[in-house]
Amino acid sequence: MNMDNLLNFLPGYVQGLSKVFTTYPFDVIKIQMQSNKFNTTYECVTHLLKNNKKLFFRGITIPLITFPIERAISYKLYEDMKEKKYNNYISALCGGVASSILGVPMQFLTTNAICTNNYNGIIPFLKEQYSKKNNIFKGYTLDTSRSLLGSTLFLGTYGNIKNILPDNEKSTILASLGSISLTWIITFPIDLVRVNYQISKNQTVLNVINNQYNNYGFKGFYRGITPVLIRSIPSTIIGMLIYEELKNIIKKK
Numbered sequence: 734m735n736m737d738n739l740l741n742f743l744p745g746y747v748q749g750l751s752k753v754f755t756t757y758p759f760d761v762i763k764i765q766m767q768s769n770k771f772n773t774t775y776e777c778v779t780h781l782l783k784n785n786k787k788l789f790f791r792g793i794t795i796p797l798i799t800f801p802i803e804r805a806i807s808y809k810l811y812e813d814m815k816e817k818k819y820n821n822y823i824s825a826l827c828g829g830v831a832s833s834i835l836g837v838p839m840q841f842l843t844t845n846a847i848c849t850n851n852y853n854g855i856i857p858f859l860k861e862q863y864s865k866k867n868n869i870f871k872g873y874t875l876d877t878s879r880s881l882l883g884s885t886l887f888l889g890t891y892g893n894i895k896n897i898l899p900d901n902e903k904s905t906i907l908a909s910l911g912s913i914s915l916t917w918i919i920t921f922p923i924d925l926v927r928v929n930y931q932i933s934k935n936q937t938v939l940n941v942i943n944n945q946y947n948n949y950g951f952k953g954f955y956r957g958i959t960p961v962l963i964r965s966i967p968s969t970i971i972g973m974l975i976y977e978e979l980k981n982i983i984k985k986k
Contacts (some may be wrong), residue, residue: 744979745808749801755971757796759964764847766957767928769949774959792846794855799839807832808976811888818872821896822889841931848932851946875930875938879923887916891973905977906970913969917961922954942984976983 762777767789771777781788807828814824846858890912898904929941934945945953 734906737953740983741812742805742809743983744803744976746801747979748808748976750797751972751975752800752804752968753793753796753800755968756964759960760843761791761847762960763957764844764928765846766960767925768848768932769929769945769953769956774957774963777896777960781861787939788847791852792843792855795839795843795846797828799835803832803835803839806835807884808888814893820889821892822885822940825888825892826881828883828888829881832884835881836880840876840927844928875923879920879927882923883916883920886910886919888977902974902977905973909970910966912936913965914962917965921961922956925954926954937944 762774762781764772765777765781766774773781783868790975810828810831811824814817815821815826842859842862845862846852846855852858892906894908894911895904898907926938926941926945929945930936930938949956
């Protein structure tokens with residue numbers, strides 16, 4: 734692989750890196766609320782600020798290493814498929830399939846790092862997961878479904894919106910806003926079930942769904958969506974502006 738090809742992975746890598754740095758504390762809040770530990774975003778944030786500030790960045794090493802690589806692969810394949818004149822949604826789906834190999838273990842480890850009561854650092858945590866032979870692919874079907882649907886909806890919708898608007902920063906902002914909002918509204922219930930299944934001991938997916946509905950009703954499947962939208966909209970806009978700028982710089986070179 735020559736240097737030009739490697740450079741084409743850079744926009745997705747940097748986009749992924751920027752997303753981890755700008756969103757991780759909000760992901761912690763999301764997971765805490767999805768696991769039904771708190772009823773409101775305010776309650777969750779105030780409790781953590783008062784009792785456990787370190788939790789906001791617990792486990793961040795895992796996505797810092799894996800998420801940028803996942804995005805680099807996903808976005809590079811997306812661009813390659815588009816150049817071959819494939820539909821935006823088909824292009825996004827192909828990128829999502831390739832990146833899900835890293836994404837599922839990352840989500841399992843990050844979720845459990847945030848939710849465990851006996852966290853003593855990233856290295857001891859990873860050793861514990863390995864020694865217990867915990868299934869890092871637990872919830873693979875759920876997480877892959879959410880990941881593929883999410884990446885397909887986001888990049889596919891983003892590409893379609895960009896196609897009908899002028900090629901400028903304002904269009905990137907509008908495309909980012911529309912695509913990320915649609916993606917989370919559709920995929921959030923799957924993500925909530927995934928979180929609760931991955932941290933549960935002996936529950937099936939159906940048990941998780943039934944318990945969530947019986948205890949909280951339909952709205953219960955959207956517990957934690959507020960911090961997700963608060964962090965996703967600005968972070969996605971920033972990330973995609975960086976992504977598009979790097980693409981343009983690389984093309985000029």
